[in-house]
Amino acid sequence: MKISDIGIYHLKIPFKTSFKHATSERSETGNLLTKITLDDGSIGWGEGVPRQYVTGETLETSTLVLTNHFIPQIQNQDFHSFRDCVEFFNNQEEFTKNGVVYNSAKCSLELAALDAFGKHFNKSVSEIGDVLAIKTPKQEENKEKRYSCVFSIEDRKSKLYHKGLRLYGFRDFKFKIDSKQDYSQIDNFINSFEGKLRSRKITLRVDANGSLDRGNLKNVLEQLDKRDVFCLEQPLPKGQEEFLSQFQGDYSIMLDESICSLKDAEKAIKEGYGDIFNLRISKNGGLINTLKIAQLAKEDSVLYQLGCMVGETGILSAAGRCFASITPDILFFEGSYGTHLLKEDITIQNMTFGFKAKVLPLTGPGLSISVNEQKLNKYAEKVN
Ligand SMILES: [Mg+2]
Numbered sequence: 001m002k003i004s005d006i007g008i009y010h011l012k013i014p015f016k017t018s019f020k021h022a023t024s025e026r027s028e029t030g031n032l033l034t035k036i037t038l039d040d041g042s043i044g045w046g047e048g049v050p051r052q053y054v055t056g057e058t059l060e061t062s063t064l065v066l067t068n069h070f071i072p073q074i075q076n077q078d079f080h081s082f083r084d085c086v087e088f089f090n091n092q093e094e095f096t097k098n099g100v101v102y103n104s105a106k107c108s109l110e111l112a113a114l115d116a117f118g119k120h121f122n123k124s125v126s127e128i129g130d131v132l133a134i135k136t137p138k139q140e141e142n143k144e145k146r147y148s149c150v151f152s153i154e155d156r157k158s159k160l161y162h163k164g165l166r167l168y169g170f171r172d173f174k175f176k177i178d179s180k181q182d183y184s185q186i187d188n189f190i191n192s193f194e195g196k197l198r199s200r201k202i203t204l205r206v207d208a209n210g211s212l213d214r215g216n217l218k219n220v221l222e223q224l225d226k227r228d229v230f231c232l233e234q235p236l237p238k239g240q241e242e243f244l245s246q247f248q249g250d251y252s253i254m255l256d257e258s259i260c261s262l263k264d265a266e267k268a269i270k271e272g273y274g275d276i277f278n279l280r281i282s283k284n285g286g287l288i289n290t291l292k293i294a295q296l297a298k299e300d301s302v303l304y305q306l307g308c309m310v311g312e313t314g315i316l317s318a319a320g321r322c323f324a325s326i327t328p329d330i331l332f333f334e335g336s337y338g339t340h341l342l343k344e345d346i347t348i349q350n351m352t353f354g355f356k357a358k359v360l361p362l363t364g365p366g367l368s369i370s371v372n373e374q375k376l377n378k379y380a381e382k383v384n
Pocket residue numbers: 207209233234256257278
């Protein structure tokens with residue numbers, strides 16, 4: 001089966017409220033969508049979220065690399081099975097130029113192809129674990145997942161609001177912080193739940209998005225440890241990881257922007273910094289590359305969570321759920337925020353988590369989603 005057409009779209013959906021962290025504030029998506037149509041009319045959709053402060057990509061540069069580097073490799077392929085498609089991407093290398101790793105471009109194309117060929121060959125994308133011989137415990141595949149609540153920076157809420165989130169069903173929370181190191185937001189949250197953090201009935205993580213200073217890092221780690229915070233994510237900018245190895249074993253540090261490529265993961269493991277990786281399917285170059293990084297981490301007893309990019313639509317949410325059903329031992333889950341953040345989502349199927357922040361595995365052909373093209377046309381510009 002061959003591809004008859006590949007379309008590229010820039011998607012800008014407004015957020016219900018803007019989202020701020022230490023390195024960026026956004027009020028709409030800026031996503032790179034790929035639509036693949038096969039000779040038999042099967043359609044697949046993929047999505048990447050290029051961010052300069054993450055992989056170095058912009059919407060424009062990732063579009064150029066998608067068009068000129070990744071698409072020419074696949075457009076004349078003839079896949080005779082879903083396995084052929086999975087193996088094609090398993091062998092496809094990341095593309096790095098001048099320190100920029102074009103992983104969101106790679107992700108957008110890979111998801112579109114897995115979705116289209118999955119639909120054609122009647123295979124769920126969740127089955128790629130079988131093709132790649134990743135052993136998933138059966139009970140893991142069917143287990144429901146509980147997603148985390150992530151607060152934007154300076155998002156001060158009342159005790160009543162925090163309790164409402166708990167009643168909704170959230171167990172795991174994450175706060176964004178910046179160099180001001182204002183703990184009042186965290187203390188306010190902790191006061192709402194008193195002993196529940198100590199007993200781990202509730203967990204709290206903190207993400208600095210690389211905004212902290214080396215000189216003050218030990219003090220910040222001590223302050224967070226005193227408050228029973230589970231881990232500190234990306235304290236320093238990418239490139240300063242070596243400094244973190246001195247805290248190994250004493251404090252729990254998660255790496256996010258530091259781990260974009262396979263090479264980044266190999267280096268972090270070899271040099272022994274960071275206890276947990278934040279894996280994000282767009283940042284890490286698609287489902288298959290992210291699975292490879294998770295495997296590397298697992299082999300070396302590094303823990304990991306499933307993260308997401310701000311403003312993902314139902315396409316990346318669906319990919320996240322496939323990842324979650326293939327990969328065992330994921331510490332925390334982020335994503336599937338859909339219309340909790342976006343004014344509208346573009347998938348016909350509702351990919352936004354509901355009550356108790358729970359989701360179930362997806363087992364339909366491809367990514368189990370289709371795109372409402374009327375809604376897409378409202379927010380997207382076709383660029384190729
Ligand atoms: Mg992060």
